[in-house]
Amino acid sequence: MAILLLADHDNTALSEQTAKALTAALQIGRDVHVLVAGKNAKAAAEAAAKLSGVTKVLLAESDTLANNLAEPLAALIVSLSGGYDTLISAATSVGKNVMPRVAALLDVAQVSEIIEVQSADTFKRPVYAGNAIQTVQTTDAKKVITVRSAAFASAPEGGSAPVETITAAPDPGLSKFVRDAIATSDRPELTSAKIVISGGRALGSAEKFKEVILPVADKLGAAVGASRAAVDAGYAPNDWQVGQTGKVVAPHLYIACGISGAIQHLAGMKDSKIIVAINKDAEAPIFQVADYGLVADLFEVLPQFKEAL
Amino acid sequence: MKILVPVKRVVDFNVRIRVNPDGSGVDLSNVKMSMNPFDEISMEEALKLKEAGKAAEVIAVSIGPAKAEETLRSALAMGADRAILVETDDSVEPLAVAKILKGVVDAEGPGLVIVGKQAIDDDSNQTGQMLAALMGRAQATFASKVELEGGKAAVTREVDGGLQTIEIELPAVVTVDLRLNEPRYASLPSIMKAKKKPLEKKTPADYGVSTAARLKVLRTEEPSTRKVGIKVKSVAELIDKLRAEPGVL
Numbered sequence: 054m055a056i057l058l059l060a061d062h063d064n065t066a067l068s069e070q071t072a073k074a075l076t077a078a079l080q081i082g083r084d085v086h087v088l089v090a091g092k093n094a095k096a097a098a099e100a101a102a103k104l105s106g107v108t109k110v111l112l113a114e115s116d117t118l119a120n121n122l123a124e125p126l127a128a129l130i131v132s133l134s135g136g137y138d139t140l141i142s143a144a145t146s147v148g149k150n151v152m153p154r155v156a157a158l159l160d161v162a163q164v165s166e167i168i169e170v171q172s173a174d175t176f177k178r179p180v181y182a183g184n185a186i187q188t189v190q191t192t193d194a195k196k197v198i199t200v201r202s203a204a205f206a207s208a209p210e211g212g213s214a215p216v217e218t219i220t221a222a223p224d225p226g227l228s229k230f231v232r233d234a235i236a237t238s239d240r241p242e243l244t245s246a247k248i249v250i251s252g253g254r255a256l257g258s259a260e261k262f263k264e265v266i267l268p269v270a271d272k273l274g275a276a277v278g279a280s281r282a283a284v285d286a287g288y289a290p291n292d293w294q295v296g297q298t299g300k301v302v303a304p305h306l307y308i309a310c311g312i313s314g315a316i317q318h319l320a321g322m323k324d325s326k327i328i329v330a331i332n333k334d335a336e337a338p339i340f341q342v343a344d345y346g347l348v349a350d351l352f353e354v355l356p357q358f359k360e361a362l
Numbered sequence: 363m364k365i366l367v368p369v370k371r372v373v374d375f376n377v378r379i380r381v382n383p384d385g386s387g388v389d390l391s392n393v394k395m396s397m398n399p400f401d402e403i404s405m406e407e408a409l410k411l412k413e414a415g416k417a418a419e420v421i422a423v424s425i426g427p428a429k430a431e432e433t434l435r436s437a438l439a440m441g442a443d444r445a446i447l448v449e450t451d452d453s454v455e456p457l458a459v460a461k462i463l464k465g466v467v468d469a470e471g472p473g474l475v476i477v478g479k480q481a482i483d484d485d486s487n488q489t490g491q492m493l494a495a496l497m498g499r500a501q502a503t504f505a506s507k508v509e510l511e512g513g514k515a516a517v518t519r520e521v522d523g524g525l526q527t528i529e530i531e532l533p534a535v536v537t538v539d540l541r542l543n544e545p546r547y548a549s550l551p552s553i554m555k556a557k558k559k560p561l562e563k564k565t566p567a568d569y570g571v572s573t574a575a576r577l578k579v580l581r582t583e584e585p586s587t588r589k590v591g592i593k594v595k596s597v598a599e600l601i602d603k604l605r606a607e608p609g610v611l
């Protein structure tokens with residue numbers, strides 16, 4: 054039977070994470086339909102139709118689907134579930150919010166954040182902040198899965214799937230969208246960037262974070278990340294947090310600046326291809342995962358680094 | 363209004379766990395256990411709401427082995443009014459936890475359930491959303507701000523790209539993110555007082571829930587380790603090394 058992949062999008066653009074989750078979906082089965090639920094989301098549906106391997110795009114549009122509210126979105130997915138044996142999504146904030154609701158409505162145990170597909174019912178997933186990897190087999194007839202997108206390459210473009218318009222399920226009317234405060238940026242998205250530079254508590258203030266980290270990021274064309282300590286202190290916005298409870302990234306190059314390397318931070322970046330750590334404490338645990346460590350004051354060396362690029 | 367706060371006993375967040383070499387699981391003997399850090403944040407939020415006069419009673423509930431009583435005593439020491447231990451030695455998956463919690467909700471009728479966003483052992487991030495589904499009520503996940511007013515809650519959520527504010531009808535389930543509050547420490551007198559607070563014992567069967575696993579764990583292994591890196595002496599050397607790596611700079 055077919056697989057339903059929930060698209061992650063902002064109505065205008067499809068997030069890169071959908072193309073990564075598609076790669077995982079195609080390892081489970083060959084007939085993958087993408088669900089684009091939103092409002093005025095035609096552009097996102099067309100982008101999904103171009104992804105290679107997609108056999109159909111379902112476009113559901115309504116006011117109640119405009120903002121990814123969990124209750125109407127879950128109701129829609131459940132209404133479609135009869136035709137699918139696997140329901141899958143990238144583990145984005147939307148996927149993590151709605152898929153467990155779908156799973157419970159279908160009386161299915163969800164497999165969260167898979168990093169490898171072994172067969173159509175057997176997957177690898179990290180537990181304990183990535184310090185152990187479990188191989189789990191689902192015994193439910195239907196499978197509900199979220200995908201850690203950092204572990205999969207993006208499916209390429211090259212498809213031309215048909216887009217079918219479907220109607221939204223009735224809204225249970227339990228929640229209402231009030232407002233979004235979403236930052237727009239010209240920098241690449243954290244979870245799909247080739248290079249990520251992150252700052253920690255050592256930055257000391259939001260001003261210093263801006264002054265020292267951002268120019269290097271812009272010169273490298275990098276996305277910007279942060280440790281929890283930097284986010285909690287208000288030096289960086291919440292959605293920059295990398296780690297067990299933030300974003301998981303695996304870029305070609307990850308540069309950790311003034312970050313000690315707590316297990317919760319490592320959980321979000323230790324699968325990066327090359328890791329650079331800049332820290333003035335030679336004993337900092339971050340050096341245990343770094344390919345290249347520089348024991349130095351970041352305020353001195355980051356401006357030099359930028360000049361030398 | 364009652365607030366229900368589920369608290370899970372997990373390996374302390376500072377512990378570096380060890381995987382059994384035979385692939386059978388994680389070695390939890392003689393390891394420090396604590397309340398899941400997110401559940402401390404949930405408990406703090408519930409207590410704040412009670413202190414602000416928005417709730418009358420805060421009930422802590424844990425599903426787990428007899429030793430989960432320690433976790434519930436910590437919740438009582440923080441300030442919960444009473445506790446429920448649903449005792450089982452099985453490792454209970456989020457769906458079964460949610461079903462048991464639904465049973466507790468049916469018995470207690472809370473106006474709000476505040477759940478951690480994720481347990482730091484299984485890293486599932488499912489239970490709150492599943493409970494909301496089983497209750498047929500609204501969910502507001504990853505909360506960094508909660509305001510109760512007239513049978514509704516305005517919740518600011520941490521989402522990819524920034525923040526989203528939604529309004530939900532109560533009863534509902536809120537799951538908490540790290541930046542919602544700073545959990546309090548229990549004082550010595552309140553730890554002493556907690557020993558006398560009521561703690562009721564139940565079993566999953568009392569709620570008609572089977573804890574049989576739906577997911578078979580075939581193997582547990584160590585993650586692949588990284589090759590040992592080197593220290594560079596200068597920015598110039600760092601740049602040379604990075605330029606020598608194919609496709610990096």
Ligand SMILES: Cc1cc2nc3c(=O)[nH]c(=O)nc-3n(C[C@H](O)[C@H](O)[C@H](O)COP(=O)(O)OP(=O)(O)OC[C@H]3O[C@@H](n4cnc5c(N)ncnc54)[C@H](O)[C@@H]3O)c2cc1C
Nearest residue numbers: 253254255280281282296297298299311313318333334351
């Ligand atoms: C439930 C839970 C979930 C968590 N989730 C996450 C998560 O998702 N992500 C995350 O990052 N953390 C997470 N944490 C927090 C984590 O445990 C650490 O507290 C946090 O990562 C520390 O941040 P830091 O490295 O910036 O700060 P610190 O540990 O304070 O390290 C600062 C480092 O900067 C160095 N330094 C200071 N000055 C300079 C200078 N001038 N130049 C160079 N180096 C300097 C110091 O030597 C030190 O190593 C979580 C914790 C818990 C309990």
Ligand SMILES: Nc1ncnc2c1ncn2[C@@H]1O[C@H](COP(=O)(O)O)[C@@H](O)[C@H]1O
Nearest residue numbers: 368369370425478480481486487488489
């Ligand atoms: N055994 C349990 N007992 C009490 N609460 C639990 C239990 N398991 C999960 N929870 C709650 O559900 C949250 C999310 O857990 P999980 O879905 O396993 O990541 C936790 O932070 C707890 O609030």
